[in-house]
Amino acid sequence: MTYPDTYYKRTMSDPRQRAALAGLEECDTVIVGGGLAGLTTALQLARAGQAVTVLEAESVGFGASGRNGGFVGPGYATGTEQIARIAGEDAARRLHLMSLEGVDFVRETIRALSIDEAKPQTGLMSVLRHDDGASLKAYVEQTRRAYGNELEFLDRDQVRSVLKSDRYFQAVRDGRSFHMHPLNYLRGVAREIERLGGRIFEASPAKAIDLQGAQKRVTTPGGEVRARNVVFTTGGYTGSLHGRLKRSFLPIATYVMVSEEAPDLIASAIATTDAIGDNRRAGDYYRVVDGGRRLLWGGRITTRAASTQALVRELRAEMVGTYPQLAGLKTELAWSGLMSYARHLMPQIGRMSPGVWYCTAFGGHGLNTTAIGGKVVAEGILGETDRYRLFEPFGLVWAGGLAGLAVAQLTYWKLQAQDWWRERAA
Template sequence: MTRRMLGGAVMVRRSGLGSSGQTRLPSASGESVMKLPESLWAASAAPAIDTPPLAGETGADVAIVGGGFTGLSAALHLAEAGKRVIVLEAGEPGWGASGRNGGQVNPGWRMLPSEVAAKYGGNRTPAVLAMLDQASDLVFDLIGRHGIDCDHERPGLVSAGLGRHAKAFLEAWSREWGEQGVKVERLERAALKDLIGTDYYHIGMHDPRGGHVQPLSFARGLARAAIARGAIVHGGTRVHSVHAHGAGWRLAATGGEVEAEHLLLCTNGYSDRLWPGLERSVVPVTSFIAASEPLDEARRRAILPGRHAVAETRRTLHYFRLDRDDRFVMGGRGNFTNGAEPGSVGHLRKMATAIFPALDGVAWTHRWGGRVAVTPDHTPRLFRLARNVHAGLGFNGRGVAMSTMFGTQLTRLVLGEETDMPVESLGLVPRHGLRQFGLTWYLVSGVMRDRLDLQETPPTWT
């Protein structure tokens, strides 16, 4: 990356364009174009909306880099507020984690309300907790209000766990969110089996706020809604450099340039060197997902009979659900030692059959991976990078609801309104260059501790 002066303004230029998990095809201009990776979601998504590449010079009130849930949510809400908005996406809407994740609409973070209070203090905590509580509602409200076709279901989210570690977390979650008015149901082993069809887990909890969507379809639906309200979305448009220009910012991109008063960077786990330091504010982690063939009727009656989304409390967690065609979809860790490689379907198949023995013999037809962005304390970040430049990222694998919500937080910043989240200066992850070693150790040690949890006597609620 280089920085130089251009017309009296600081210019930020990207020197490296590579990101793991990218599929590139040559374009007529000679620049590589990122192709949507093969996945179950790509095979079953609602039709893509036309988002032609940028051509020539143009202007807007707000330029948004990144066409995932965060950028598209911001574009939609800003367009509804009367702003002229342009989204610049190197691939197509939903190309990154937004179109590759498990589609679970998870309520909140993995941080308890008491931990939120300890982190943000008494003045900020009520707003942050309200934001967390409302994030899942926002997703389903947008789906209903804009008629987004994304196979959405809202039976709630089930958290399932093993041993004392799970019991302590789930007990605190149900108690503390219960004090906030959420009707969380605690589940002993027998009740959990009745709900999700397995007695593999010792203990569980049902949170009615959760659900699941077809994530690529949801991203495309957000793009369609934003465009219908006047936003412009350009796919196949990589931003190469940004520099201050007059009272705003000028972006040089594939096919042309954009001038805007406000700039929003919504690149999450695919952040690169476009803005100095942004990629070092999070740790990109590869998540891997596999999907089975459609289940037969007997298996369908026994596995996830209530069609709940399930997420484990393990340190190296797995998550699973059914899609619209009754395929079993399961996600988990990617490659331990190489973030550029997604992982192995063998690992997920083994775990899936341990949880649901009836899955033995089922064919697995799809496998794919992508990057999520992790922060040291597992909470997202809202950054002020410069005058009228903001970024929202670091969703720690719970981004369907929270990244959509962060689009509204970025909208407030553009409109000059108070945000629920505190706005911070750019902070870097310590020893970021050693992140792969640290991540590998965290995963390996987590697997060992999870195995100890599995061997414990099943706990009961007190």
């Protein structure tokens, strides 16, 4: 029941361990998975007065929710045009507005629960690695008209005044979005669930389920939970407990590294507290942490187990290729984590049958979308809204198994090649 050795683990403000389930527990809703989707669902249900129980196989925030880049910004892993093609223009617009709502929801949760240790920092910047200011200006205007979201266009000189790299051209800055310490946020939400009477059990993997009838049963090595509702919120570490769920997404590994303390060296390259992501379809993301003393840099994906150190060498090559002045910046810590991706590159959110819900496949979507997914599932359970139905066109479709993993890896390599050619043709 230990966290992987990450920067977030080392700076975790609440290291408490919770007991494993022992014996019988009865409640209104049992949630399988103690990541962001599961804890948000539990929080909203507990706020409404439900008795909730969360079962976590490892520790709260053990999976991707607690060791990601920490970005809280709108959007999905697939584009708006693709969403509109599948679900329709109106649904695509409503889904994007929901993603924006997720940004505000996470920010308000930090404020309401005084989770100061989440250390939210305003500003996300998306930068172009090829010269195309006209298209970016058009995007800024379209976003303002369609969603009322005010973005700031930055020309090449403005970008390079804060990002000292000749790889970058124009950028869009989103001042509504932010970045944070995700594991500390999760620990703060968990504390509030327990304050409201919810129960959270760690080291309690679900080993068997009975979803028939009005009362559902989830069995762990040490006990059993009986509830009217079951919500599955597991991600890249999902086991074979529920075959349909397991087959509906692919576990994809991503990689992150954190530098040594070197504030002056880092500032010589990156003179902003904004989080940065480039426009490549196979791009990198990074941000300064510890008040500018360290640099957190993430990227690269693999569909099978790979050497973290080998991938870190690739990340370092990308970092130094972007910022040659950081060649002497040493990597102090690196880790990987499994995210879940659906074939359609959208979250999978909905109801399988009466009393049985799912909320998963959040790889590439950002913390805000994961949180709003948990919120709309709670709304559905409580009968407050049926907003979860917006995700029905993106259901639990088979992800392809081993063949799907191979296709995903080939697609990633293809995107990398396309990015390389586009930048050199610019």
